[in-house]
Amino acid sequence: MQTGKFIAYYRVSTDRQGRSGLGLEAQQAAVRSYLNGGKWSLIREFVEVESGKRDDRPKLVEALRLCELTGSTLIVAKLDRLSRDAEFLFRLDKSPVNIRFADMPMADKVMIGIMAVVAQWEREQISKRTKEALGAAKARGTKLGGDRGNLAAVAALGASKSLEVRKAMADGRGRKVMHYIDEARASGASTFAAMAAHLNHAGIQTPRGKTWHPASVQKLLVRMEG
Structure with missing residues (x-):
């Protein structure tokens, strides 16, 4: 059961799809099906007409900004409606905004979060190598730190x-x-x-x-x- 405030983001690939509702209606239905049955409020809906290959999304920026300012969760019908680019999705994972996907409720942790895990692993490896280098320097008698x-x-x-x-x-x-x-x-x-x-x-x-x-x-x- 879903509770809280939500802001929906939909993306269609062409102006024709945007005007006809082709693809948009299915996304809206998926979002409402996901939210159905809970005490929730859908504050606003944003529709972006843009290819999934492009990352300049003014409507997405506006939706994320409003989510942050209202304490709302961004709800998207499908992961590929947000982006197909891993690096772009990783940048979104750094956002303070909570994101949910109607077709994959755990996608925010499994699909986006996995990239954060990889980045964290890389940071840990760098930290480990740094500590090993400092330990080796100390063993050689190099003075570390200062007064x-x-x-x-x-x-x-x-x-x-x-x-x-x-x-x-x-x-x-x-x-x-x-x-x-x-x-x-x-x-x-x-x-x-x-x-x-x-x-x-x-x-x-x-x-x-x-x-x-x-x-x-x-x-x-x-x-x-x-």
Whole structure:
């Protein structure tokens, strides 16, 4: 039984398929069959008219962005509707968005995750070889590491880098939300309250997973627009 919020992504290969519904209706039926019987809400559906060989998918980008901002799961009818390219699927596995496939409920762990497992294995092998090289250097009498001053400098650098990463993540999410702020402005919203209402109506959450208020919208705009 499926529960929670979902956003559907469908892909058809040609304009003719997109106009006629050929292939699209089958994908929609598969998604609804997968969700049937649970307490769920299908927030939005995106249709991409693009070949599976191409990775520039504006509708997929938009769907993933909305999933991230609303805490929704991306639901796709079949794995090949997402992509046939392994590297592209691996990049999706790095996304914070949870992905489900109607025809293969475990595909997110078995098909996409297997590429992450391979990458992890490669990282472990590199780490293992590095440790072996350091062990061999130590056995030869090579001095490893440094004094406390160096360690403190490394720790300070690490804290600085961590702050930069957190700021970059916050700015990245802020830019995604700004897309919907601009959407609200285009529809006539001119106050922080109206913009907050637009975000909440779209199901978009604050970074803490809460609803938007005029003050939080104002804070975001000050951060992003100065």
